[in-house]
Amino acid sequence: MSLSRCQLFEAGFPTHVLHLTDSTCNGSVRDGRLEFHFDNDNELCGTTLTSNGTHFIYQNYIQGEVEPHGGVTGVISRERHLNLRFCCEYPLSQSLSMTMDLNPLESIVTKKLPSGKGRYRMRMIPYQDAGFRYPLSGSHINVEIDQQIYVAVQVDGVDGRQISTVLDSCWATPVNDPSYAVRWNLIARECPNPEDSTVELIQNGISTSAHFSFRMFTFTRNSSSVFLHCQVHLCLLHLNDCTTVSLLPSPTHLGHVHFVCKMSENIV
Numbered sequence: 722m723s724l725s726r727c728q729l730f731e732a733g734f735p736t737h738v739l740h741l742t743d744s745t746c747n748g749s750v751r752d753g754r755l756e757f758h759f760d761n762d763n764e765l766c767g768t769t770l771t772s773n774g775t776h777f778i779y780q781n782y783i784q785g786e787v788e789p790h791g792g793v794t795g796v797i798s799r800e801r802h803l804n805l806r807f808c809c810e811y812p813l814s815q816s817l818s819m820t821m822d823l824n825p826l827e828s829i830v831t832k833k834l835p836s837g838k839g840r841y842r843m844r845m846i847p848y849q850d851a852g853f854r855y856p857l858s859g860s861h862i863n864v865e866i867d868q869q870i871y872v873a874v875q876v877d878g879v880d881g882r883q884i885s886t887v888l889d890s891c892w893a894t895p896v897n898d899p900s901y902a903v904r905w906n907l908i909a910r911e912c913p914n915p916e917d918s919t920v921e922l923i924q925n926g927i928s929t930s931a932h933f934s935f936r937m938f939t940f941t942r943n944s945s946s947v948f949l950h951c952q953v954h955l956c957l958l959h960l961n962d963c964t965t966v967s968l969l970p971s972p973t974h975l976g977h978v979h980f981v982c983k984m985s986e987n988i989v
Contacts, residue, residue, distance in 0.1 A: 742767025
């Protein structure tokens with residue numbers, strides 16, 4: 722974040738009196754501008770993270786005060802204050818699509834937003850193993866019918882300690898059109914489709930990467946291809962409402978957990 726040094730001077734605020742919400746975070750002058758630097762690690766500088774339902778918002782303030790006549794005298798003051806709010810907004814909800822058998826390794830959606838908006842990248846990657854170590858590669862992905870496919874939806878460019886990726890819904894179509902009339906639901910309302918027992922929601926709402934799997938199929942008409950699409954939103958972890966499922970221990974595998982869906986009435 723930077724401000725014009727000349728404009729600050731004209732307004733009566735020397736650069737040395739200004740700081741972020743954390744008063745130890747002062748700026749530095751470079752090329753005629755007062756610059757403030759902060760991050761999500763060791764220099765938060767009082768930055769807060771909130772959500773308004775459609776975006777998550779990083780917010781801070783540039784603050785300072787100056788007494789133009791040498792200080793407070795008696796019961797009066799002419800002290801001037803600067804309290805300049807600035808923020809960066811990131812959209813919570815996005816959608817992306819991936820071709821399964823005629824597609825490069827990754828399908829990438831990069832959102833470029835207007836000035837003052839944030840940017841992150843979303844990827845959908847198919848894997849051949851439950852450990853998500855071996856991605857399916859090549860320009861043409863051929864998958865055996867009834868073979869288990871593992872899919873990761875990864876969001877890059879956000880703080881994984883504060884934000885998680887939630888799969889709202891995922892579905893397949895025989896053509897590369899997410900709104901095509903012929904479709905097969907894999908995940909709906911953050912839960913596996915009860916009509917398809919092969920769908921497993923492996924990880925959802927606990928990190929920046931969401932995982933699910935299903936057994937490969939074909940559409941009976943229209944096309945031999947299968948195209949995957951997902952509707953995704955980002956969630957603030959500190960709100961403790963990023964998933965509609967509970968974790969239960971497996972009675973047969975020590976240390977293994979599986980998801981049990983609990984439908985929430987307020988989910989559309």
